[in-house]
Each structure stands twice: as C-alpha cells, then as structure tokens.
Amino acid sequence: MSTIKNKYIEYSIIVISGFLYTAAFAPIDFKLGIFISLTFFLYILSTSSRQSSLLKSFIYGIIVYASGVSWIFNSIYYHGGENLIISIIITFLFIVFLSAFFIPFGYFVNKDTNLNRLDTPILVASIWVLIEFIRSNIFGGFPWLLVGVSHTGTILKHIFPLFGSLMVSFIIVMISMMLVAVLSSKSKKNFLKLYSLGILLFYLLASIFTNFSIDATKPLKITIVQPNINLGTKFNDLELDKIKKKYIEIFDNKINKLVILPETAIPKIYQLDKDFYHLLRSNGELNLISGVFNYNRSKNKIYNSILVLNENEVFYNKRHLVPFGEYTPLESVFSFISDILNIPMSNLTPGDFTQPEITYDDIILHPLVCYEIAYPSLIETSEDYSLIINVSNDAWFGNSLAPYQHLQIAQARALESRRTVIRAANTGISAVINKSGDILHKIDLNEEGLINADIYPSKGVTPYMYFGDYPVLMLIFSIMLLYWKNNKNHG
DSSP states (O other): OOOOOOHHHHHHHHHHHHHHHHHTSTTTOOTHHHHHHHHHHHHHHHTSOHHHHHHHHHHHHHHHHHHHSTTHHHHHHHTTTOOHHHHHHHHHHHHHHHHGGGHHHHHHSSTTSOTTSTTHHHHHHHHHHHHHHHHHHGGGOOOOSOGGGGGTTSGGGGTHHHHOHHHHHHHHHHHHHHHHHHHHOSOHHHHHHHHHHHHHHHHHHHHHOOOOOEEOSSOEEEEEEEOOOOHHHHTOGGGHHHHHHHHHHHHTSOOOSEEEOOTTSSSSBGGGSHHHHHHHHHTTTOEEEEEEEEEETTTTEEEEEEEEESSSEEEEEOSSOOBTTTBOTTHHHHHHHHHHHOOTTOOOOOOOSSOOOEEETTEEEEEEEGGGGGOGGGOOOOSSOEEEEEEEOGGGGOSSSHHHHHHHHHHHHHHHHTOOEEEEESSSOEEEEOTTSOEEEEEOTTOOEEEEEEEOOEEOOOHHHHHTTHHHHHHHHHHHHHHHHHHHHTO
C-alpha cells in the first residue's frame, strides 16, 4: 500500500476531510462529501502507525466539530454575559471533548489493520457506530452530526424506518472502508464484485419493506406561528408588551383552529400570565399548543414545557435539558460556570421520563422540546393515529448552521417513525415534514410568518420504533465477538 510521504499534505487532507464531513449535512447538503471524507480519512489511518492514527483521529475530530458545532459559542457569548475569554474556553473544551471520541477509532484502524480480509469493513463500521452510540448517550449524550443523519433525502432513506440512523451510519462507513480495501487490496476485482453484490442485495431487501404506517383520511388543519423574536428582546421584561402585541397581530391573520407556537413563546412563567394565552384562545375559540415555562407550586419547580390549551390545560415537561443552558450538571463542581454565564432560566427541572399521553381530537401528540428531537427513544408510536410536535427556540444559535442541522435531525425522526413532524421555531426554521422526511412547508430562518397546512396523522409501528437501536447494537457486538474469537483461534 502506498503512503503519502509528505506529512504536510497528509495533514492537509485530514483537515479538508473534516470540513467535507460537515459539508455533508444541512444546509450545504453535499451528500457525497461524507463518503469522500471518510474514505480519505480511513485511507490515511490505514497507512499510519497506531500512535500516529490516534493523533490524526483526534485532529479529524477537531476539524469536524470546530466546523460543525462551534455555533455553541454564539449562545454562550451573546446570551451568557458576553465574556469573550470564558466563551472561547468553554467552546474549545466542548469541541475537544467531542473530538476525543474519535481517538479510540485510531487505535483500531491503522497500518496493522488487515485490509485483505473481507470482514474488515464491517468491523470498522461496527467500531464507528459503537462510538456514535456512546457519544449519543454518555453524560446525557450529544447525538449531533451522526453520519447517518446526513443521508436524509437519499436512496438510504428506506433504512431509517427499519433500523434507524445508526444503521445508516454503519452502511456509509462500511462502504467508505470498502473503497479503501478495494484501493489497497491485492484482490481488488474480487473485493469490488463481492462488496457491490452484498450492498445491492441488502438495499433491494430493505427497499421492499417501506410501508409501515397508514395515513388518516381526514386531515388535521393546523397553523404554525414563527414570530421571529430576537432573544435579547425575548428575555427583556420591558419588551414583554411588544412581544404580546406581535402575537395578537399575527393572530389577526387567517388561521386554523389548532395553532402551534414555539418554545417559551412568552418569556414568563405561564401561571403568572395565563390571561394572555386565554386572550389569544378567545379569538375564535382557538386551541393552542405552545412552549411555556411551567411552575409546579407543590414541588416548587420550574419546567420547560409544552402546553396544550383548550377547555383543559395539559402539560408535557421537557425530559432532556441542555447542560448549563437549562441546568447545571454536578452543581457542586460547576456552579461557578453558571454564575459566570448567567443565562436566563437556567435552573430548570427535567420532567419525568414517563408522562401522561397527550391527545388532540383523538390524535396522539408526541411532544418534544428543542433538541429532544435528537433522541428517537423519546418517541413511542403505536397503532393509533399520531404525529410529532417539536417546538424550539434556535435564536440561541444566531445565523449559524445549527437551525439547519436541527431541521435535518427532525427529518430523520420523521423517517424513523413514519410520522409527520410539525416544527414551530421562534426564529426558524419552522416546517411541516411528512413521514417520508420531505419538507412540505417551511418558514426560512429569521423570517416572521405562519404556515396553514392540512396534516394527515399516521398509525402503525416501524421496526425501528419497536426495537430501537437493539438490532444494530446486537449486530455490531456479534461482529466484534466473532472477529475477536477468530483472531484468538488463529493466534
């Protein structure tokens, strides 16, 4: 196998590959970029010593996350006291922490990796997916920029309802490693034939099973409101009357009986400002779904919630809170960071993992607040008609990649569950996403407006919604176990 002898060129390729990884996701959506990125990255690792691979994997991770999630600086700096040094340090540490998850990959993929074995690509893909799974769940998890999510809207969309985003990651990494093996192996033609046949058969089988849900015949008429309220204004008590006036003006337009407002539509505890919501509802006897701050007097706790308001009040309390933005992890250790940032309403309480079912007009609503949409395990579909409601306030992230990436994650959830996703975001991007992951209606970032749409709820349970990530986890552990036993038996 030929190696790149010039180290400057080698590291330049790693850097470019890191940027291509991010470019594969929204809003750039250069889908092919993920294959180019992974193929070059894996090729360089496969020609490097183990020690060098560890470093190169870390550098690759730094570029991926510096280009892909450095938008957290925006929320920390502009909404956390505008302390430049602290904001840079926290952003840097966050990127380093995420990049560290790539390091074990360099331990397993290096010049000692046997590319002449047919099963090497599936082993490499298994290691990658295991790392993605750990990153998505440890310390609350950060399931962002998962390889599979980049391929919503492609021929791989048939895989999502069967096995979820992690299996799509598995396939993409496996194909990329196959390309490396074909380029590097002495049996190029045989490898190419076998790999191509295997991928084709798997895809044909997967594409047969696609219809896992049935749509209702009667549409649900909904209105999504995107007020486009600046975050500085939103948490300024002096501006509260202007915010309310804006909502009243929006409600003067032609709207449907069910109106969805974004996360924390009014920056005040709901119980202290009920009259305004009832004022909005009295205009034509509307039914409201809105993000609110919900105060539980008996427990003396505040939640980031979704309120369904008609003749009754029903709350869903957010379960996955944002560290430092909504709560302080290990408060005895990190309370000083919260004191420095002083982010509004950052002492919230997580809701119970199991909460009462929410329905509207005999349709089950699966409520998710903000980045909870990144956690498919929070959605429990059944044989009853349902849809997903996601309210968010991406104004925290300004004019960055985050709102586009957030929307793409919602598309992945629509594909996995075969359910329509209704997304209401303060500054955007609000959208209606059908069960095939297609965006039917949207309001662009930093625009004010509303969407009137007919929604068809669906019923039925996809294999992924039934089994979750267990099948893909069983697959990768089986692959690793067989590989380990085989190596042990052969010394």
